[in-house]
Amino acid sequence: MADNQQMWKELGMNLEMHDMLCEVLPGAIGDVFMSQENRPAAMDYFDMVLADVHGLRPSELVEFRKNGGKVFGTFCAYVPDEVIFAAGGIATGLCAGSQFWVPGGERYLPANTCPLIKAMLGARFDKTCPFYRLADVYIGETTCDGKKKAYEILGTDVPLHVMDLPQMKRDKDYLKWADEIKELIAVVEKTTGNKVTAENLAENIKKINVKRKALERLYSLRRNACVPISGTDTLLISQIAYYDDPERFATMVNKLCDELEQRVKDGVSVAEGKKRILITGTPMAIPNWKLHNLIETSGGVVVCEETCTGTRYFENQVDESGTTLDEMVQNIANRYMGINCACFTPNTARADDVIRLAKDSKADGVIDVNLMFCQTYDIEGRSLEERCKAEGIPFLGLETDYTDNDAQQLKTRIGAFIEMLG
């Protein structure tokens, strides 16, 4: 589309280099998504977003900014979108999911840094992701040492605000996170020039809750014996959740769920005779579809993701009963502190989540997949394996990065695991 080229140019992107990404992505989308059979018709919206992932939403953000709107780029499920939208801003995810961006990141970071962080800096400094060009402020968070230090580098050429996420879950930590949210409100207010009020915050708490509920509905439909949608398609939806307009996104997810409910009634399954797999571990940012594609072409179907591009993103709602700004902020803090990330100690609640979700989704096995050099998740793998085994749930631990070269090795492990379940 001619429009895109012009927009990217105006955004100061490196067109020549970005072109290389445009060259490989359509092929990957064809292989991973369009090769699937019997997809729900209402995936068309998400296909559209994906087909023009660097054009469609960015062009909306360009318009929004032309009218004085401010865009906040975020990296993590802990950042409360509610306050950003309350101040009339837009929160958007930022690119970090492709090997394409990794070499660029390695110019700034040691090679033994997790690929997500390397891709983050590569996408920014190579100027090959429009979202980095569109964000007026980046909102970081202290979820791991790699990110903390990478933000220092990222913050050298754009305004950056880092939220100090507590690493324990004592009462004082919940209060501390509420304080951090108040600081975010101050940053957001200063950037947008709009006040966050009890009224607009209440409205946006509801709005984001609606979005989370839509995803909850989608995930609950996958629990049926008849699986109405592939894990690969669901992963795409979870990834798009970070970028899209929350209200439109919720509407589209609910529309899809209507179709999936009918599929369940009619007994339409995309996974006849396949082994049900729960994935747990590190986030899978666009276009990281590797594990889902490998599993779903090896006799498995992914029925749940206990990841930041999965249940961690939408489970638990913000209590809507708050009336004052302070109450609302605390309620928001409480909801987000309920996410169980490996950066916390102890983090046994994550294992509880995995067991609960594995049972609810009737998973035949759990695959724990971690990005290379993600120390916290890697260390947790062992205790998670013990918990799963104690519950009689077969468990496979995998480590990978964004490259394609371990695909066959992973396929052997995944294939063997699925044979073992049979």
Place this chain on the structure above:
Amino acid sequence: MEYIHYYVLFQNHTDATAMYRSLKSKDMYAQISPTPRELSVCCGVSLLVKGEDVEEIKRIAEEEKLAYLEISGLNNTFDNTRHRYG
């Protein structure tokens, strides 16, 4: 010459959406697809359609004044075991 896939290319996604809705309302096959690099340098949305429908689509476009740039064939395959993710 027959191609494996046929793509309708557009100037912008509004035109693509309009064509998609029209074809779907007639129960015709159309799938939203990223534009293969071989067909355009501009990325963005295209519609994957069936070769046997191409003439009918041209007719519909004319009749309903649906804008598109061109309809092109391409011998690309979708292979879910290629495991190349970009």
Place this chain on the structure above:
Amino acid sequence: MKKYIGIDIGSTASKVCILEEGKDPVFEVLPTGWNSKITAGIIKENLEKRFGDISDAEIVATGYGRISVEYADKVITEISCHGRGGYEMKGEDCTIIDIGGQDTKYINVVNGKPVDFLMNDKCAAGTGKFIEVMANRLGLTIEELFELAKIGKPIAISSLCTVFAESEVINYMGEGRSREDLAAGVIDSVALKVATLVQRKELQDTVIVTGGFSDNEFFAGLLSKKINRNVSAMPNGRYAGAYGAALLAKEKAD
């Protein structure tokens, strides 16, 4: 007579097992070479020479080159095949440690079925490749390396990487250390790396070694000490994958 054939295309060697009712299993081995498709073709020719037409035989392919066996009826991963074959050879539940040409595998077999596994294939340390590289460096065949290792006092080789370990060995050679001590060091380091790999996992009282060095009593003894279990050498252990594949071919057909 119906035949069940297991073909295990490994990175270094390809193994074939033929099962026929009322007969002992027949095992064959040939080098994989550079192209597993060609190897698969040679295996087919050999089978046809022996039996004539093999189109009614049930064939299961496994191993890293398993997809190259286009005439196979079914493809099964090496984990399932090694588990099945190792269990049959040992005759009881056991933990299997397979030392292959390019990877090392841990497979735990309970009630005759693999229930857990681990693979190291990102790195040559603790694999047959490491032994091959070091034997070459020391100017020995693999058999000679093992023989010398028996009489040597192991020199600690601390590098985790095969390439660096080779430099380490070159340094020791420069210092004039004895070949038998270096040979002992090489074998000891492989046993140590295998032990490190499997120590995170549950080990049963019965542990067997499969793969290229499976019939080596010396290596099994060394590994016994490192993992504190009774490790048995298996005379036909290198055929465990092919044997398992043939058994699974029969089970699928039955």
